[in-house]
Every structure is written in structure tokens, then in C-alpha cells.
Amino acid sequence: MSTAIEFNNISKLYRLGLVSTGTLSHDLKRWWTMNIKGEEDPYLKIGSVNDRSKAADSEYVWALKDIDFKVEQGDVVGIIGKNGAGKSTLLKILSKITAPTTGTIKAKGRIGSLLEVGTGFHGEMTGRENIYLNGAILGMTKQEIAKKLDEIIDFSGCELYIDTPVKRYSSGMTVRLGFAVAAFLDPEILVVDEVLAVGDAEFQKKAIGKMQDVSRGEGRTVLFVSHNMTSVKALCNRGVILQNGMLIDDGEIDSIVTHYLRGDNEVDNYKAGNEPLVSKKGFELLEIGVRKKGGNYIDVIRMDHELELVMRYRLTEAKDPFWITLHMKNEQGNKIFSFTGSGRCYDRHHEAGDYQQICTIPANFLNWGSYAIDFMAFQQPNNIEVLANESDIISFTIANRQVAIGGYMGKEPGDVMPKFDFVEEKLK
């Protein structure tokens, strides 16, 4: 296998704030230092790291910094990272929409990029006319489009409206038509930005299936940006993680997705420390975490895994009664349910000492997504006394179960998605 694309130290500098104000003075200064004094660009040295949560210490920011990797021919590479990590900037550079500040990219073959579906569609023109125009914008010749026209129309499912102006189309139909054109683009290298996140379930299935054919069957090199880890895992064989404009990991897709989900600061599914997490009136919380049953805290939790919630704590004095209650919250912070083992699963009378509680949450119960847990501990010598009340003490992410290629990759509604018994009988 040979290298299809080579990224050599790609960096991209952006100016923060308004581009217009003071541009002239910066331009003059840059021109002065570079052309008259013959020195380097004075603004290149001072760019700060792209971290949107911190205030920048310079007016310039590196949207990408020293991106350096190779893509082999036939690889399907998933580019993952949080919003603002530089994914789209990288695709824009690769699509020649904007140039890198430093570094070069070398590629073998035509690069077709799909940063948006239906670019250049004109509402006044018919579907057919727009297919030609959009195809040509994406780099196809009239002849190529004419050859594939029937297939494109068929794939879009818009036969009925093909001679109607596009402005009369529903937004879904416009997207279908746009994707249909793009699907029949055949460059050696295809660059795709989250365009699959549009359309209904049926269309997503069709689109992902088509992407599969393109990459597997026809051996094309694909770079794919998405936030949907399920589709990334289904489509890609390799992945890279971008964080604050830097490439932090590169490798097999499974380990990359795991790294990404684990490495995410916002997901913190295990807490322990030298100091107790909570310490009040003889109660000390030492450790709390959620993991795949029997696994490590760094393992990815999938929907079809059993979960265990492990808590270790110390009582420096006897308490009677003492119990723990937990609230499960979804991504929006709404409480889904509360749960406690006290009274039923364990005795509420406690001697002083170290304890461990493990709560098992069944597999195929919580839907995929992110969850947080509120932790509460109580004692009741006379009146109820709160020993601990920690909101969002830990949070964790559940990944989708393995989805067959072509299966629905979207998320079903609801926070729980239990597997109930269904019995079907044919009555007549």
C-alpha cells in the first residue's frame, strides 16, 4: 500500500476578534518586517494555543498546529475531536478552500470534498438543472453527470419533482438531492464533513451504506469528520484525535474512539484521592466510579454491557441508621430516577469501619449517551441528617451497541431503552 495523503507540519493561524479593525496597521507592520527588514512574519511567533475555554494571551490563535500524519491508500480515516478542535479547518485546507499558514499537504489523485450538500443549488432552477450545476461545482464534467443522471435521480428518490424548481422542495428533499449528486462523485480521495447528520433514518441508512460501498468496495481513500462515534466506528478503519488544534492520537479506530471517549475531560467516571472526596461527621467518601462489570474504569461502556457503580467509604463512628441514595441524571441534567440499596439490599445499621457498596445496573437498560450521578448519604439518629450531597459527583458515557453496517446509527428517543420481552403470535 502506498501513501495517498501526506500532511507535513500543517499549521493555521487565525486572528481573533474583528478582522477589519487594525488590519491595515498589522499588514503594514508585517510588510515592513518581512520586506524591508527581511525578517520573519512578526505575528507568526506569538500565536497562542487554541483553547476556547481560556482567554487568549495573544490576538492570534493557532487553529491547527503542526499536524503531521500520513494516510494510506484505501484508508477510511475518522477525524474526531470536540467542537473547535480544528477538524473543519483541516478539511478546509485539504479541500483548498483556505491555505495553511505553514506546512504542505501532498496527495495522489483527485480530491473531492463534501463539506456541505447541495452547494450552489439555485432555487429557481429545476432539480435536473441543479444536479448538473452541483455536479460541476464538485468537479464532475457534464458528460460524467449525464452518464450517472438516472442513478442520481433514482438514489435521491425525487423522480416526481425532478423538473420542478428546487425552491418548491422540502428541505429534506433538497438535502437528498444534494447528497445523491455527491454520492456519485468519484475522486480518488473523498473528504466528508458531517453531512450524514441530515435527513431521516431511512436516508441516513442509505447514505451510510453508500459511503461503505465507496470506501470498502471501491478502495477509495476517505477522510471523515463526525461527532457520531457509532458511524465513525462503522465506517472508518483508522482515526485521529484533534484537541486544541493539535493531533494527540493516531491509530486503529477502536482504540482511538476509546481514547477519545475516555480522554474527554467532561466525562469523569471515577474519582478517588489521597483526601476523602467528602468528609462530614464521621463519614468519609473515599472512592466512587462507574465501570463495565468486571472491567477497568478506562474501558468503554456499551449499551449491552452490565454496569457497576462502586463506592468505597469509611465511617469513623458507628451510625444507626446510615444509607446512601443516588440520582441518575441525563445529558440535560434532568433526573431520570433515584436508587438506593438501603433497607432492602443491606442493613442500615453500621459499625465504624471501611465499606464498599456495588450497585449493578443491568445491560440494555440505559440508552446511549452521557449521564451524571448525584450522590447523597444520610444518617438518622433523631432527625434525618445529610452527610453528603454532591451533585454530578461522577459522569459517564455509554456508547451504542455494535450496529450492523447499514443499520440505523441515530439515537432513539428516551434515556432508557430496556429490552422487554415481546411475544408475537400469528392469530389468523
Added chain:
Amino acid sequence: MKQTTEENWTTVIKPRNKLFEVNLKEIWDYRDLLTLFIKRDIITNYKQTILGPLWWIIQPAMTVIMYMVVFGGIAGIPTDGIPQPLFYLAGTCMWQYFSDCLNKTSNTFVNNAGIFGKVYFPRLIMPIENVISNLVRFGIQIGLFVIVYIVYAITGSNACPNLYLLLFPLLVVMLAGLALGFGIIISSMTTKYRDLQILFTYIVSLWMYATPIVYPLSEVKGKVIAGLDLYTIMRINPVTPVLETFKYGALGAGEFIGWGWLAYSFGFMLVLIALGILIFNKVQKNFMDTV
């Protein structure tokens, strides 16, 4: 052997192009896109208007009537003995084509930021498309000119074409070239500094009066303002020789401006286009960050 496989890259993306790196072959590869864009412009220009392309005729007709009232009637500026409608129409059609091309081309980056931000194709396609699709409109307006001309020829007038009319295709190419050259230079500059856009709109509207459209060039002869010979200055305006040649060839108005001035205009156009492409080429790589 290894060396050759190493260098087998078909696409290389670098921070900036070399100064004279203009990929004309690439533009040729995208010729289908060019024709489709032209088709789009023609189809969509007057959709959902009642009069449709008739507007292309109404606009110059109204302009000519206005000139007849203001410049011919009130100001009493002569028209080289040519009937006023013919004289004004000849100038207006040509100037309209030039200014339409110039105005639209100079907004290339700003108007197409949406498309340019999502997909790559040679950016130069847009201004070229512009200049070509405006030809359709120009053709219809010249058609109007011909009809008016025939009416005057039947009713008997002193306007009569001569051999210089054969230069017409060249004159159109020169107008298109000048508009393209100026337009892409302006568009390259306005991506960063929008002030220039306002300034240029102003300049273009003044420019019309520096071009013999509402008056014949012969009127300027011998006039000196602030120690400057107006006749020479007017001819330095590269659009003047083009317009004068057309009016002389088509109507026999005034006298031929001379091959020297025409050649000057042509050379000016070539330099302008070369310079324009250079600047455009430099700007197009990064304009998305500043537009």
C-alpha cells in the same frame, strides 16, 4: 525507482503560490462548470418578473430618453450631427456592458463567499462567467440599437457605418478585458478592506462622465482645465478609444481616434489582466479567512 514513486504527487497544497503560478489548464478543466454557471445566470436572471428580458431593453431606452432631456435638451451638448437617440444609445450600450461587468466582477469574493467557503474550483471561473453571461444582455441591447438604427436609416439620417465597424468584436473583447482586469483587482482588494467597495462604486459612476458617452470627444478638443489638456487626458482613459472607435465605425460620428490610441488601450487591457490575475491568485488562497 524509489525517487520517482516518492515524487508522484498530483496535488500539493502549500501556504502560498509562486507569483506567476496561474493554472490555466485547471480553468480549462472546469469549462463545463463555466457553461453551467452561464446557463444558470441566464435562466434565473428574470424569473418571476412580468416583463422578463424586456427589462434589458427598457433600461437603456429610459436612460437614453433621460440623456436626451438633460444633456441634449437642457444642456444643449451637440452629438456630432448624429440623431440624439442613436448617439446616446451607442454609448450607453457599450458603457452599460462595461460597468455591469465591472460591478459584478468586483464583488466576486464577497458575493460568492458561500460557495467559495464550501468547495474548491478555480475562483477565476466566477469573473469570467460574469463577463460572458453579460454578453447576452449586451447582445439584446445592441439588437435594440440596430432596430433604432434601421428606423433612422429608412427615415433618412446622416449616420452611416464604415469599415471600422469590423473592429466591433475586438472592441467588445477589449471592454470585457478591461472590466475583468479592473474587476478582479478591485475584488481582491475589497475582501479585506470593505471601504474600497464603497469608493469604487463611486469611482465607477464618475468614470462614466470621463468617457465620451453623453458628449462627443470632439467637443473636448482644445479645452484646457487647470493647465491640463483635456483632450489628451480623456484619451488616456482606456475606455475612451474603444467607445470612440465604435461610434465612429457604427455611426460615422466624429473622426477615428487613431491606431495608436487603440493599441494603447489594448496594451492597457493586457497589463491589467496580467496584474489582476496575479493579485487575484494571491488573494484567493486565503480570502475565506478575511472576507
